[in-house]
């Protein structure tokens with residue numbers, strides 16, 4: 047029962063919302079569905095409007111303030127915000143360690159280090175007085191920054207009031223505000239759709255989002271803050287180690303990086319670096335290095351500072367994710383749906399851990415936006431698993447010989463007309479199935495591992511089959527004969543037999559794979575899976591009305607329209623019929639609409655090595671079934687999936703009596719819910 051007294055109800059709503067925020071942003075353990083959160087927030091806003099005397103600046107409803115500012119105010123940092131020395135190799139780290147031990151010269155031969163990922167964002171100071179957020183400021187030049195209080199207040203991982211009653215009277219917390227990769231990609235995708243300017247990288251996006259006079263703009267940007275230390279502290283005592291200080295900040299409601307760890311000795315620091323370097327691409331945010339700090343604060347004090355950096359810390363940097371190279375040429379590729387994509391041919395450059403010689407230029411708008419010419423020096427970025435991007439042109443370096451990029455006026459493969467739909471950025475070849483490029487791309491997609499998984503039918507072979515006129519659509523694959531195959535160059539008896547066997551084996555498939563394999567525009571794996579689960583069988587799907595299609599998760603008007611066009615196309619349906627005639631089949635899926643998210647409300651954790659798929663893929667599948675996937679095991683965890691090599695998470699699960707299953711059981715569970723990997 048809610049309290050009868052409205053002022054009391056307001057207070058309890060605030061507490062509830064603060065606690066949900068803390069669980070979500072700091073502990074990474076969402077505890078309520080969004081609708082429940084929104085419902086409580088609406089109720090709070092309603093009550094606060096009705097009882098203005100209850101207004102308080104630290105209410106969770108008060109994140110976005112009033113009018114935009116006229117200009118930023120300057121803020122002097124009482125304790126300067128310093129920078130860090132850099133290390134670029136394991137050897138540099140050994141020298142760093144030597145300097146520390148020499149300077150301390152107290153006989154110890156190894157030190158304890160706090161290891162913290164170096165987030166690539168904007169350094170910010172938060173000032174709390176009596177537990178209330180008073181001011182947020184940028185680092186600026188370290189001595190003076192800008193007041194961005196109105197903007198930091200909108201970031202939900204930043205508490206407006208610290209938790210617990212035991213924080214110092216004055217507590218200045220420092221950390222990094224950053225934009226997680228997923229949010230960055232979404233933001234840029236939206237900007238691209240609207241023809242607006244995109245951000246070069248998540249760091250620039252974070253900086254741009256904080257440099258806003260209107261907090262409503264900042265509030266609409268997916269920013270987070272991770273804290274890594276303190277500045278001014280008055281009227282309170284902090285623990286005596288860096289890692290314990292961070293743990294205390296977390297208790298007070300601030301987010302700290304879950305990858306942080308304490309190790310002893312410099313070799314362990316280098317091992318930590320190597321281990322995180324391997325996972326760098328799969329982290330949800332960009333990091334540009336690891337910061338190593340002497341853990342004991344008393345030792346930090348003894349070590350002191352040189353000029354603008356502490357002696358007791360160092361940042362070991364990863365190889366750069368942005369490099370400069372030259373644009374040699376632009377080629378135009380025609381994709382499965384006829385989309386014409388300009389691809390930059392680059393002078394090979396080592397960036398983000400691989401040698402890059404091609405990068406997509408997306409479409410003609412992007413070429414215009416970049417103002418790029420052949421011969422230009424360009425900045426190429428490769429971060430995470432994201433395909434390399436040309437992010438900007440270095441105009442100062444443009445040679446006299448630079449020449450404009452000519453966008454084709456007809457399909458470069460089949461010479462058909464090209465068209466651009468109203469409001470769309472891409473040009474498409476109108477040749478459809480006549481276009482060799484589209485035929486090849488459709489067949490390659492159909493054969494690919496996550497679609498029909500036809501082993502041995504690689505890209506080169508598909509090209510040969512189409513070029514020789516043996517196949518022009520996917521159904522043609524299943525009527526290929528042995529003599530036809532043997533006529534192909536470099537095709538021996540054994541390869542031909544293997545390919546025929548693989549084609550035969552691929553006929554037994556699943557509905558989600560089949561839908562995905564058809565290559566319907568905008569229907570990726572996840573949508574295909576949702577469609578299969580929703581309709582259960584092909585006939586129901588193919589005869590669904592637009593309104594019925596729209597009821598499926600992930601399916602909006604555009605996707606529904608593409609689906610209907612596909613089902614209404616006689617040519618497409620003839621191909622499907624031929625496939626079925628050739629023996630392509632799949633089991634229907636039991637329809638359980640009310641169980642569309644059978645794991646809703648459950649919290650899962652995945653650890654150890656998996657065989658059939660990566661941990662990230664496993665997480666994605668669990669999330670599709672409605673589970674929340676957390677990074678650590680707690681009393682809230684419903685189930686832990688543990689592969690070989692599982693360590694502390696497994697131990698913790700056993701300790702808490704949390705259910706533990708292996709990969710096989712996970713696969714069977716997914717299968718029973720129609721989720722295919």
Ligand code: IVH
Pocket residue numbers: 127128129130131162163164165166168169170185221222274275337356359361
């Ligand atoms: S400690 C006195 N720890 O790196 C120590 N800095 O060049 C000063 N940064 O702009 C900073 N992650 O914003 C520290 N875990 C971390 C960090 C970190 C990122 C940034 C920081 C500063 C730059 C230092």
